[in-house]
Amino acid sequence: xxxxxxxxxxxxxxxxxxxxxxxxxxxxxxxxxxxxxxxxxxxxxxxxxxxxxxxxxxxxxxxxxxxxxxxxxxxxxxxxxxxxxxxxxxxxxxxxxxxxxxxxxxxxxxxxxxxxxxxxxxxxxxxxxxxxxxxxxxxxxxxxxxxxxxxxxxxxxxxxxxxxxxxxxxxxxxxxxxxxxxxxxxxxxxxxxxxxxx
Amino acid sequence: xxxxxxxxxxxxxxxxxxxxxxxxxxxxxxxxxxxxxxxxxxxxxxxxxxxxxxxxxxxxxxxxxxxxxxxxxxxxxxxxxxxxxxxxxxxxxxxxxxxxxxxxxxxxxxxxxxxxxxxxxxxxxxxxxxxxxxxxxxxxxxxxxxxxxxxxxxxxxxxxxxxxxxxxxxxxxxxxxxxxxxxxxxxxxxxxxxxxxxxxxxxxxxxxxxxxxxxxxxxxxxxxxxxxxxxxxxxxxxxxxxxxxxxxxxxxxxxxxxxxxxxxxxxxxxxxxxxxxxxxxxxxxxxxxxxxxxxxxxxxxxxxxxxxxxxxxxxxxxxxxxxxxxxxxxxxxxxxxxxxxxxxxxxxxxxxxxxxxxxxxxxxxxxxxxxxxxxxxxxxxxxxxxxxxxxxxxxxxxxxxxxxxxxxxxxxxxxxxxxxxxxxxxxxxxxxxxxxxxxxxxxxxxxxxxxxxxxxxxxxxxxxxxxxxxxxxxxxxxxxxxxxxxxxxxxxxxxxxxxxxxxxxxxxxxxxxxxxxxxxxxxxxxxxxxxxxxxxxxxxxxxxxxxxxxxxxxxxxxxxxxxxxxxxxxxxxxxxxxxxxxxxxxxxxxx
Ligand code: SF4
Ligand code: SF4
Numbered sequence: 055x056x057x058x059x060x061x062x063x064x065x066x067x068x069x070x071x072x073x074x075x076x077x078x079x080x081x082x083x084x085x086x087x088x089x090x091x092x093x094x095x096x097x098x099x100x101x102x103x104x105x106x107x108x109x110x111x112x113x114x115x116x117x118x119x120x121x122x123x124x125x126x127x128x129x130x131x132x133x134x135x136x137x138x139x140x141x142x143x144x145x146x147x148x149x150x151x152x153x154x155x156x157x158x159x160x161x162x163x164x165x166x167x168x169x170x171x172x173x174x175x176x177x178x179x180x181x182x183x184x185x186x187x188x189x190x191x192x193x194x195x196x197x198x199x200x201x202x203x204x205x206x207x208x209x210x211x212x213x214x215x216x217x218x219x220x221x222x223x224x225x226x227x228x229x230x231x232x233x234x235x236x237x238x239x240x241x242x243x244x245x246x247x248x249x250x251x252x
Numbered sequence: 253x254x255x256x257x258x259x260x261x262x263x264x265x266x267x268x269x270x271x272x273x274x275x276x277x278x279x280x281x282x283x284x285x286x287x288x289x290x291x292x293x294x295x296x297x298x299x300x301x302x303x304x305x306x307x308x309x310x311x312x313x314x315x316x317x318x319x320x321x322x323x324x325x326x327x328x329x330x331x332x333x334x335x336x337x338x339x340x341x342x343x344x345x346x347x348x349x350x351x352x353x354x355x356x357x358x359x360x361x362x363x364x365x366x367x368x369x370x371x372x373x374x375x376x377x378x379x380x381x382x383x384x385x386x387x388x389x390x391x392x393x394x395x396x397x398x399x400x401x402x403x404x405x406x407x408x409x410x411x412x413x414x415x416x417x418x419x420x421x422x423x424x425x426x427x428x429x430x431x432x433x434x435x436x437x438x439x440x441x442x443x444x445x446x447x448x449x450x451x452x453x454x455x456x457x458x459x460x461x462x463x464x465x466x467x468x469x470x471x472x473x474x475x476x477x478x479x480x481x482x483x484x485x486x487x488x489x490x491x492x493x494x495x496x497x498x499x500x501x502x503x504x505x506x507x508x509x510x511x512x513x514x515x516x517x518x519x520x521x522x523x524x525x526x527x528x529x530x531x532x533x534x535x536x537x538x539x540x541x542x543x544x545x546x547x548x549x550x551x552x553x554x555x556x557x558x559x560x561x562x563x564x565x566x567x568x569x570x571x572x573x574x575x576x577x578x579x580x581x582x583x584x585x586x587x588x589x590x591x592x593x594x595x596x597x598x599x600x601x602x603x604x605x606x607x608x609x610x611x612x613x614x615x616x617x618x619x620x621x622x623x624x625x626x627x628x629x630x631x632x633x634x635x636x637x638x639x640x641x642x643x644x645x646x647x648x649x650x651x652x653x654x655x656x657x658x659x660x661x662x663x664x665x666x667x668x669x670x671x672x673x674x675x676x677x678x679x680x681x682x683x684x685x686x687x688x689x690x691x692x693x694x695x696x697x698x699x700x701x702x703x704x705x706x707x708x709x710x711x712x713x714x715x716x717x718x719x720x721x722x723x724x725x726x727x728x729x730x731x732x733x734x735x736x737x738x739x740x741x742x743x744x745x746x747x748x749x750x751x752x753x754x755x756x757x758x759x760x761x762x763x764x765x766x767x768x769x770x771x772x773x774x775x776x777x778x779x780x781x782x783x784x785x786x787x788x789x790x791x792x793x794x795x796x797x798x799x800x801x802x803x804x805x806x807x808x809x810x811x812x813x814x815x816x817x818x819x820x821x822x823x824x825x826x827x828x829x830x831x832x833x834x835x836x837x838x839x840x841x842x843x
């Protein structure tokens with residue numbers, strides 16, 4: 055782990071997708087690793103199906119709780135249009151972990167603007183490192199569609215340098231007792247997803 | 253107070269709000285109250301988890317502050333929480349509280365929302381400290397919340413002044429590393445009558461006004477050496493004065509700059525500021541929103557340099573904006589961003605199955621002018637429902653509806669309705685309704701009773717039948733309440749019974765006096781409702797004529813198939829509420 059550099063993870067998606075839990079787990083992992091960490095997000099109105107983002111920064115010493123534009127090391131998107139929306143925050147060598155999942159905003163249903171069908175293709179431009187995760191299939195395989203956020207975390211875990219036990223500990227601390235098994239499965243399936251794409 | 257000064261403390265990753273709750277508990281606070289408001293809500297939601305502290309939601313911020321004033325009079329340490337605009341509501345007691353002072357220490361949290369992530373304005377409540385003459389702290393992160401609050405109640409008791417603790421969205425909702433420690437034993441409650449101090453008749457107020465100035469003078473000396481204010485000497489050329497979270501952006505963007513980091517920001521340390529300014533060649537102030545520090549610093553006669561690229565005092569700062577102000581080259585984001593097509597915006601929407609959707613669908617059909625209010629239902633102003641005409645502040649809907657009616661004359665009757673949420677009505681809708689009755693208006697008010705304060709995270713209120721700690725409470729009977737105010741026409745109806753609801757509104761509009769329709773249906777996100785969701789609606793593509801009527805109710809579960817223009821029901825979201833079956837004229841949707 056490069057202790058001198060601050061690592062910046064931006065997790066985005068749609069209100070209700072479990073973004074805040076995902077960013078909490080990353081932050082707790084960093085804390086357990088003995089690093090300084092800050093995380094920032096907006097609650098409230100944006101959570102009613104709007105676009106949501108959560109910034110996590112960790113390293114030796116973290117100052118700003120929000121990631122400056124152009125400095126995101128890993129962008130994790132639980133929805134593909136949101137991946138595109140936030141892609142401008144990536145650092146030149148930043149990577150994207152994207153859920154191949156589409157959620158139509160109401161603006162699409164009412165016919166104002168079409169959904170960007172080729173969102174994932176556009177993400178690949180400029181030789182970016184993109185990891186596409188079939189979150190729906192894997193979450194269903196784990197046992198609940200709502201565990202998509204943890205599937206994505208599993209995939210992300212391959213890109214960050216925390217040991218697996220530490221992720222496990224961080225995850226277990228954040229979920230209710232009766233959902234631990236489900237989330238363990240979802241996390242493992244996410245880690246595999248990262249494997250199969252390498 | 254660095255780590256070494258606070259031994260025996262357990263490191264913890266806390267949000268600013270969690271840190272406030274923890275610090276209040278540690279300081280021996282016994283009573284906490286407030287009104288939910290983003291970004292302050294989680295403070296009391298966290299503190300209620302500590303059994304030693306009595307935590308309550310008040311119907312509004314004015315009541316909260318007055319109750320806390322009473323508890324403080326009884327010698328108990330108190331915490332009062334609210335969002336920035338809440339302090340407007342509480343301003344009346346606040347402006348005199350520094351005169352009477354407090355006995356048990358009192359900290360008032362004002363959670364400001366620069367950039368209006370979840371608010372109707374971005375007023376800078378630092379102005380309230382100067383205005384109401386209350387000492388003020390501004391923490392930069394959770395750790396400073398812990399540090400500053402550790403002495404805040406002591407300070408409050410020593411000077412007998414309420415302490416204003418000003419946070420912002422980025423401090424409230426950002427997590428950073430802080431710590432937890434043990435609780436201090438609270439002092440025993442006690443009450444002593446003190447006529448001059450506590451009865452603000454003019455003669456006494458004049459006495460206390462002088463005392464207040466003496467206290468402020470004591471403070472002016474104290475802030476000079478208070479650990480919350482510190483000079484970080486680096487460059488001899490570039491110096492920046494800043495406070496709160498802005499400090500983090502300044503440090504990140506201008507690592508070489510000397511910094512005067514202010515944490516105690518009313519009253520300001522005049523000598524320290526002068527000393528710092530004299531130690532650097534160019535001294536700048538960087539701050540979010542109003543030029544609060546800048547005005548005060550200039551008034552001291554300190555010469556400030558002008559930032560190379562000043563920005564208007566609007567919105568929150570960020571590392572990028574500070575970099576832009578000083579012409580520091582920002583890292584270039586990936587080029588691909590520039591070539592993106594126009595992306596469909598994703599504004600917040602009413603949840604699938606939301607009780608409010610049915611109300612707005614009907615009001616839209618009736619083509620009424622709707623004065624609105626603050627809550628989830630404010631989203632009814634956005635397309636495709638677009639059926640709310642105004643939103644000013646908590647409780648304004650009824651007064652504005654009545655005013656509009658007065659302005660437009662008899663014409664307005666049968667055309668204007670006011671909509672207000674249950675919690676908002678109890679917060680500040682009762683007096684404007686009384687005004688309608690008293691002054692002989694006939695404004696129609698629709699109380700959107702979804703049994704909770706939904707917007708801020710489903711908080712309890714005097715109508716929900718539960719208190720903050722989840723215990724049972726008497727629930728307001730809205731019909732009896734408005735009848736007691738003198739409203740003769742008051743009916744309760746489920747807005748999902750679309751015909752009946754429309755009829756009720758029509759009758760209310762025809763009624764010769766003021767009328768109230770209580771649109772009652774619990775929020776779909778309430779746990780007791782979640783369990784009762786019905787299966788996804790049936791959709792018959794053959795019957796569907798692709799008329800698009802279902803899209804116009806704005807349910808996020810109804811997606812549009814780009815090729816056919818027909819709907820596709822997202823079964824992951826649909827709650828089976830059935831509203832779309834009413835909206836569809838062709839019978840293609842059914843339960
Ligand atoms: S939280 Fe409740 S009141 Fe708010 S939009 Fe959702 S369903 Fe409606
Ligand atoms: S029944 Fe219709 S309106 Fe209700 S949630 Fe389902 S799709 Fe939306």
